[in-house]
Amino acid sequence: MTLLALQQACIGYPGVVVLDDVNLAVEAGDYVGLVGANGSGKTTLLRTLLGVQSLLEGSLQRGSDFRLGYVPQQMNLDSRFPLSVWEVVHMGLFRPGNLLTRTPPADQAFAESCLERVQMAHRRQALFHSLSGGQKQRVLMARALAAKPTLLLLDEPLAGVDAKASEIVMELLDEVHQEGCAVLLVTHNPLHLRDRATSLWVLRHGKVEAASLQDLLSPEGLAAVLQ
């Protein structure tokens, strides 16, 4: 079952084409790795998939059972915002229909369980910006899971996170994937995708190309992606 598909898409800003002729699809149960050097268009593609940015050409289709969970880079969020951990997780429950009303108790309980799942329930009253990079990322994972996603989209979730915290985040991601949620992971480091990714997209020279992990992890492959 296709969750998300881009067909003959031209992606970029008015007057600036970043990626051309993009054809890709995410199926239920996929674990997709999206790899590319800085400036290759990863963020632009991601924002297009999120629906934040319009396509210049082509089409973006979403499946009938499509619910998106989004984990941004924690470094991109305003560090001075006086939000508690619980308030951040609670944002995952927002829907256009319930923005002006109270969140149902059942949804709140579910969000609470998501916070417990990422082992951050004991910090629910703490200020979000007082947490470490790894803790912030776990809280953002809980927020994404609170939306009960069928596709989890993560933008460099290990940026600014130490090795131990990275391991926790990746294990959590594996669990979520095993439960049937498709994953699209944007990363600089192809090693994170080893033994995980079912397909790989590489952004290179304004195109999105399918690649095998074996090719990508070879010295030539790494050099080609990260140059």
Added chain:
Amino acid sequence: MKQLLLDYWYLFQDPFIASLLVGIILPLIGGLLLLRRAVFLGVAVPQFSAAGLAIGLWLLPWWPGLWQEFLDHGHPEMSYMFAFAGGGAVLALGAFSWWESRHRGGTEGLLAAGFAVASAMSLLFLSMGPLGANLVDAVLKGEILYLDHHGLIVLAVVLSLVSVILLAARRPILLIAFDPDLAATLGVPRTLFERLLWLCVGLSVGAGVVTVGPVLVFGLLFLPPLAARGASGSMPGFFIRCSLLGLIAVLASWPLCLWLEQPYGPTAVLLSGLLALCFHGISRLNIAKGPRY
């Protein structure tokens, strides 16, 4: 003492209630602007509102009925002044948000230029206008002791309406400010809520400028939120601290301005600044002593 207080209440009840309203509500609006990273906009908009008011006062003789009322009572109709002041603020906000949606960056420069132009327009139109210097001075200096009952009604209606709207829409507005990409992902209509916020800010600033003056509006919009942000552990805590600091500043300024015989607006802003500084200092001390994780 009791008689003295009763005399003051009889004389100044309308300005006193107005000061409470702005002390509680303007810091909440400023808090939203601060979190939205639109502080520069909040600084420029009261000046545009003042420019709109100045144009309205300059045009007053063109409206015979209103001009006669001014000659009879010594001040123009409050709703007339509010229309120009609010109009100036809303127009400026509309123009800036239009610019922001079409151009990446450069908004700070435009705001600085707009602030300079609006300041010049205020002085120029007031200088060309037919009204007495005393009224102009009172409005621009924030001498709210002259505020009458009509002014209070306009202020109360506008601020109450804005408070209800912002209270209802606080969640999407905060989500858009904190994580615009997630807001778009969840299907939150960003443009709608941004425009709603700008409209509320424009109306509040307009009502504030014609009643308590731009100086007090500037000060209460930003001094309490700046102090509260570093010391708050949650959003409700932040907004409660904003309002509390604003309220303490406007209350404490009353005896001070009467004792010093100085205009209320600048007195309240200076006191608000001092309070913000003290609060910020205490918060930093608490953070330094607080637990480490």
